[in-house]
């Protein structure tokens with residue numbers, strides 16, 4: 001009987017539980033055994049394995065976070081840590097490992113597959129949407145909706161006080177949350193790690209907005225934008241002479257019940273992961289291309305760079321003039 005391991009790793013994202021539920025129940029449906037590994041690669045190294053049954057994943061689809069819990073693991077990046085992880089999989093007779101996580105987690109999985117001949121199937125779980133091979137990652141849609149809700153609230157109070165508000169969102173290397181929340185939230189600008197926007201352009205737009213009767217302005221900035229959010233607030237306030245406030249959304253963006261879109265994507269990815277293992281497919285990254293759930297070679301998928309949507313960046317500016 002085939003035995004699968006499954007873990008969640010790196011920053012949690014809403015929908016990870018839905019992927020875990022789908023993979024667990026499909027594995028059992030196909031007469032495989034499945035072990036949940038706690039705390040990501042940390043639990044893999046420490047041997048924290050738990051056999052799952054259908055009831056282990058009951059009532060979790062609608063919950064954010066991850067019931068397997070998660071961690072960032074420096075130990076896994078060392079030869080000793082990697083070897084301990086491989087030994088534990090050998091002890092439990094697990095040859096197939098499903099990893100739900102972002103870029104760093106899937107890269108860790110690739111290392112394991114290359115050095116120890118373990119079959120790794122990656123499921124993209126991160127709010128950042130920073131994996132180039134897939135159109136979207138599990139949790140991105142929920143995080144965006146959380147940010148949009150925050151923008152709507154901030155807009156009310158900003159108008160009442162005629163303020164400019166800088167809203168900082170997550171994204172250390174990828175500006176997708178800032179970009180897509182900016183265009184759908186009607187922000188003046190979305191500032192992204194991919195490149196720097198001229199501070200004079202931002203201030204000119206704020207002042208022109210005041211001239212045409214705008215009561216507020218909203219600037220969305222990603223945490224990885226080259227200028228820190230507090231400096232940004234100071235620079236805008238100094239240059240425009242207006243009151244500027246900072247709202248840092250931080251971990252609020254990572255929690256909450258997953259949206260329909262994230263539950264569906266997660267469920268389809270979980271099913272696909274188990275079916276790939278059943279069919280003897282090796283070392284794949286699952287992703288979504290033009291609405292279709294597909295499997296890509298793990299190594300090649302991780303080398304694909306995410307294309308920056310400059311057209312959307314421009315549209316944020318044009319639409320909010």
Ligand code: F6P
Pocket residue numbers: 010011072102126127128170171172223254
């Ligand atoms: O990787 C997802 C992410 O949410 C990033 O956007 C953020 O920078 C990071 O995780 C923060 O993670 P933590 O503080 O939990 O390690």
